[in-house]
Amino acid sequence: MITQHLKPGLGHIKISKLQPAHLQEYYVQKLYNGKLDGSGLSATSVKHHHRLIFKALKDAVKWQLLSRNVAGAVSPPKTKKVEMHTWDHEQVITFLEVAKGSSYYPIYLTTIYTGMRRGEVLGLRWQDIDFDNLVISVRQSLQEVKKVGLTFKEPKSGKSRSITITPNLAKELKKLYKPQLEYKLLLGQDYHDFDLVFAQKNGKPIQPTEMARNYRKFVEISGLPYIRFHDLRHTHATLMLQQGIHPKVVSERLGHSTIGITMDTYTHVLPNMQKEAAQQFEQLIK
Incomplete structure (x- = not known):
């Protein structure tokens, strides 16, 4: 800058x-x-x-x-806040069922299950996954820079974070390792080994624009209302908050610098949570 x-x-x-x-x-x-x-x-x-x-x-x-x-x-220019759209749990299930026909299915699954940013998912390496303890460490992000191309950088927060994953997600990720190893042996020196979990057949990073086109295609096939790929991250956070997960936990998974950012971003979820909390309290006192 x-x-x-x-x-x-x-x-x-x-x-x-x-x-x-x-x-x-x-x-x-x-x-x-x-x-x-x-x-x-x-x-x-x-x-x-x-x-x-x-x-x-x-x-x-x-x-x-x-x-x-x-x-x-001096007053800086006023920014327009992009309206957030999310899916409910039934819509998420519908999309994942349809997206199983996509080669990018594991990427969509990882994004929905972890709330990671697109660049963080596409920059994920095998060394960043602890399959024994079911933990992903977000250490780098893939970024597309004009006139430079694809490059790796630190996560947006400037520091790494850990995200606990489910056995189901770990199982899906493990499925990618064997065919990737076969391509590595087949191509030999022509294979570009960045240790990426999600990579092209030659090992190079996946083009974000290609994945975006594929994502839009499968949203259309599913018949669901269109939401941006980034809104899958918002969907993850919203569903967790609706399930009563503490905002601090959600904040840590998303990589927000403070819990205040999480609370401000997802204020649309809070009124319903307040209502449920009041009802639960009444049941406790009765």
């Missing part, structure tokens, strides 16, 4: 000369053509720029390099 955006856009201005108008002009420019390909950045991305600038200037004030934080006089 600093190297590609802030330094080229604002680095020529002395910190003592920086004005709110400079920041406002910078935000507008980034919204218009801030990407490397000439298109504009999203309001969310520009908001991240604002937060970084604000924090840097706040430290400058604390260190007495500045008398005021000019970023406090």
